Amino acid sequence: MGIIDTEALLNEEEKLLVRSIREFVKKEIEPIVDEYEAKKKFPIHLMPKMGELGIFGAMFPEEYGGTNYGVTAEMLIIEEIARAAGGIAATVLVQVLSLLPIFKYGSEKQKREYLIPGIKGEKVGAVAVTEPNCGSDVAGIETRAIFKGDKLVINGSKMFITNAPFANFFTVAVRTGPPEPKRHLGISYVIVDKDTPGLNIERTLDKLGWHTSETAELSFSDVEIPKENIIGKEGHGFYYIMDVFNHEHLFVGAQSVGMARACLEQAVEYSLTRKAWGKPIAEFQAVSHKIADMWTQLLAARTLLYYAGRLTDAGVDAVKEMAAAKYFAGEMVNKVCYDAIEIFGGLGYMMECPVQRYYRDARVQTIGGGTSEIQKNIISRRLLKRKGEG
Ligand SMILES: Cc1cc2nc3c(=O)[nH]c(=O)nc-3n(C[C@H](O)[C@H](O)[C@H](O)COP(=O)(O)OP(=O)(O)OC[C@H]3O[C@@H](n4cnc5c(N)ncnc54)[C@H](O)[C@@H]3O)c2cc1C
Incomplete structure (x- = not known):
């Protein structure tokens, strides 16, 4: 088990899915992340492989090549990929979001031309x-x-x-x-x-x-x-786009959680090996409490996120929960990555240290897919039953 029991409360299907994605990430993504980060390119050769593994199809029925597992399953996939590379997860989640309105509102012809090849990873959407x-x-x-x-x-x-x-x-x-x-x-x-x-x-x-x-x-x-x-x-x-954006809140939230998990895992490991005054820095309460705070924030964000995902899968109107999950996870990943760099000290500021990448990647999590301010507008409007724009 990692730093969080990611399999707790998952059904058997979801457990197998998470394990297969983790294996794929280890074999196909982790070894090439640094190379593609340096090139500032998405590894496009991964698209058909991802399609074959069902990475784009969790929300779509078998007749179009999907697995019909649900929104929560797609979030689990995105979280695992983001743990290795936030940018690759961004491509994946946008691919799914480009297919979603075609599946829900599109014609059969559009489904044949875009949804089916999109799920296979043969066509890329934006x-x-x-x-x-x-x-x-x-x-x-x-x-x-x-x-x-x-x-x-x-x-x-x-x-x-x-x-x-x-x-x-x-x-x-x-x-x-x-x-x-x-x-x-x-x-x-x-x-x-x-x-x-x-x-x-x-x-x-x-x-x-x-x-x-x-x-x-x-x-x-x-x-x-x-x-x-x-x-x-x-x-x-407009209504279709709002539907897409609501799902994006869950996906970007899952991406934030995956990135925060990676940062915290690395910070914990480092705190146990890095020594100061003759002992691991984890033994200083200032460091261990920081880790406790990071973990608590991460767990809270992840719990809120999958609560919103489960509600969505159950067909409940969960717009404010989706917004809350995106908002909280976006703020959380920024705090966790900031603290991870603090724990790494000077090394954390060096480009050779992986946590700096998560720190840079984290900054967009409160902006892309709808800013934190807009998420708070969505939540408060629903709570206060206020109509209108902005
Ligand atoms: C890396 C990246 C990838 C992206 N990918 C896509 C993509 O694939 N497709 C796509 O369509 N878009 C994409 N976006 C756009 C993204 O969704 C927008 O940047 C985001 O929604 C904010 O819009 P904006 O940048 O125009 O900021 P603005 O809307 O101009 O907002 C500027 C500031 O004003 C605040 N603000 C604005 N209105 C209000 C209000 N009513 N109440 C309170 N505060 C308010 C905002 O919160 C923000 O702080 C991407 C953005 C980034 C950075």
């Missing part, structure tokens, strides 16, 4: 919602799609898009209707293939962390797509 002028305020998007016969013509741009440099398709939020009477009612969610003329990757973005995940800015210049590429109903995109 989620393109954020724009240069708006992120948290999703209803404020400016990318427009105008109907022209049986086509839609898209103009605009998208910012910070994970997987964009190598994605085969994008699920894109576009404005198809006027911002009146309500801004969110004019938004549709559409699929755009990467080779569609007028779709360009403007620039890849250099990040503080998540170096094994690739991020880019996109531009759409008279990009024509068939109307049949609209996911679900025209004008309902």
